Amino acid sequence: MDFGLTDEQDMLRATARQFVADVCPAEKAKQWDEEGVVPPELFRGMAELGWFSLPFSEEEGGDGGGPLELILIAEELGRASFDVAMCYIGVLIPGITVFRWGTEAQREFIRKQVMTGRHRLAVGLSEPDSGSDAAALRTTAEDHGDHFLVRGQKAWCTGGGLPDTTIATYVRTGSREPKHGGISLLLVDPSTDGVEVRRTPTLARHILGTNEVFFNDALVPKENLVGPRDEGWKVMLSNIELEKVIITGGYLGAAQATLDEMLEYARTRHAFGRPIGNFQALAHAMADLQTEIDSARLLAYRAAWLLAQGKPCTREGSMAKLKGSETYVAAARLGMQVCAGHGFSTESVMSFRYRESIVATISGGTSQIQRNGIARSMGLRSY
Ligand SMILES: Cc1cc2nc3c(=O)[nH]c(=O)nc-3n(C[C@H](O)[C@H](O)[C@H](O)COP(=O)(O)OP(=O)(O)OC[C@H]3O[C@@H](n4cnc5c(N)ncnc54)[C@H](O)[C@@H]3O)c2cc1C
Incomplete structure (x- = not known):
């Protein structure tokens, strides 16, 4: 068993750490969050470092990076904020999905536009009445010759309101029984007639922002179908383990930075004639x-x-997501106690961590849903 990183992985991590220090230190991420700013230098910088093409093979125009390399980047970006990490992960994951299942034209779009950072992708799966039970989605896409006519509403479409973004939208093209069948993936240009994107006010995650998306008889060309019709559930699941693992990297980085920040405070803040970090309780x-x-x-x-290794990791991916997200929440909660009054001031980075962390155990599949998956892998029945 080898717990070490290779020289290349060490170098990648050092590059990512330097990138965060130069472009998006936590104070900057907090400012972007508060101002709702979409920082072009962040997306441009990640693209210039080749991170959007990293997981693709060299023949496909990438660098052949594996899941660990992607975690290392996410971990370092998470030190800025989880939202910053999602600026990377939120584009990368649907990009991999579309590249894997897409037509040659769609793969070319990923190669030319997404891998180069010119264009982003967002995911529209959840709906107002279906989050954890995502397959209960009701947005329909009716066959209209060379188009689909899309009707319905998506919720929580993160990044879907940013410029130069295509929404990878899961729609019902077939029967609702069984619910996992009859789903398809469509690429939707949000400027299409009949599509309206409306920002949802939230506690945090304001860089990407999250949105409701309304489809009022929007015509989407048939060539925007990704993967086999009515097999969108399989398409969606094809990258879900990778997504869980990489977002765990984001949580880890955010949790570690939160701990580093409270440690620094605990070393320099004095009470009763000694640094507060010397109190055993802390x-x-x-x-x-x-x-x-x-x-x-x-x-x-x-x-x-x-x-x-190409081995199954449904249980292990859920364990990682569960533990990583719960740990970020716990870190921010402890950070608020250690930093005390200083943390409660909204000028502190800790207050930003606290505000942001709370959704870690919700987005990307709640902790309960991760536990259901783990329990299922243990032979226990769960829904
Ligand atoms: C910031 C943010 C970003 C997001 N980004 C996206 C995105 O880009 N694209 C997208 O499609 N979606 C996105 N989502 C949606 C996200 O995936 C859902 O919020 C999440 O899956 C939970 O769904 P819900 O909020 O509808 O809660 P519900 O599913 O209504 O759950 C409510 C509560 O019931 C519990 N529960 C539900 N079912 C079970 C069960 N079987 N067993 C035990 N407990 C259960 C849940 O754990 C939760 O505690 C985002 C959400 C947030 C908050």
């Missing part, structure tokens, strides 16, 4: 937190290793 809590973060990291790296 020191043990921070020691426990580092242990939790390391556990989450090991779970994520194990799942990445399994994925790289």
Whole structure:
């Protein structure tokens, strides 16, 4: 068993760490969040470093990076904020899905537009009445000759309101019984007549922003169908483990940065004539937190290793997502206690971590849904 990184992986991590220090330190990420700014330098920088093409093979125009390389980038970006990490992951995952299942024209679009950072993708799966039970989606796409006529509503479409973005939209093209059948993936240009994107006000994650998307008889060309018609559920599932593993990288980075920030505060803030970090009550809590973060990291790296070997990792991916997201929430909660009044001021980075962390156990599949998957893998029945 080898727990070390290769020289190339070490170098990638160092490059990503420097990128965050130069382009998006946590204070900057907080400012972007507060101002709702979409930073072009962030997307441009990631594209220039070749990160959007990293997981594709060299013949496909990429660099052949594996899941661990993607986690390392996500981890470093997560140190800025999870939202910053999602600026990368949220484009990368649908890009991989479309490239895997798409037509030659769609693959060319990914190569020329998405891998180069000129264009983004967002995902429209959830709906107002279907989140965890995503296959219960009701947005329909009726066959109208060379187009689909799309009607319905999506919710929580993150990044779907940004310029130069295509929404990878899961729609019902077939029967609702069984619910996992009859679903297809369509690429939708949000400027299409009949499509309206409306920003949802949220506690955090304001860089990408999340949106409701309304489809009022929108005509979408048939050539925008990705993968086999009525098999969209299979298309969606094809990258779900990779998504869980990479977003865990984002949580890990955010949790580690949160711990580093509270440690720094605990070393410099004095009470009763000594640094507050010397009080055993705080020191043990921070020691426990580092242990939790390391556990989450090991779970994520194990799942990445399994994925790289082409082995199943449904259980391990869910464990990583569960532990990583819960640990970020716990880190921010402890950070608020350690930083106390200073943390409660909205000028502090810790207050930003606290505000942002709370949704980690919800988006990307809730903690309960991850536990259901783990329980199912143990032979226990769950829904
Ligand atoms: C910031 C943010 C970004 C998001 N980005 C996207 C995106 O880009 N694209 C997209 O399609 N979606 C996105 N989502 C949607 C996200 O996937 C859903 O919010 C999530 O799956 C939970 O769905 P829900 O909010 O409808 O909660 P519900 O499914 O209504 O769940 C409510 C509660 O019931 C629990 N619950 C539900 N079913 C079970 C069960 N079987 N067993 C035990 N407990 C259960 C849940 O865990 C939760 O605690 C995003 C959400 C957020 C908040």
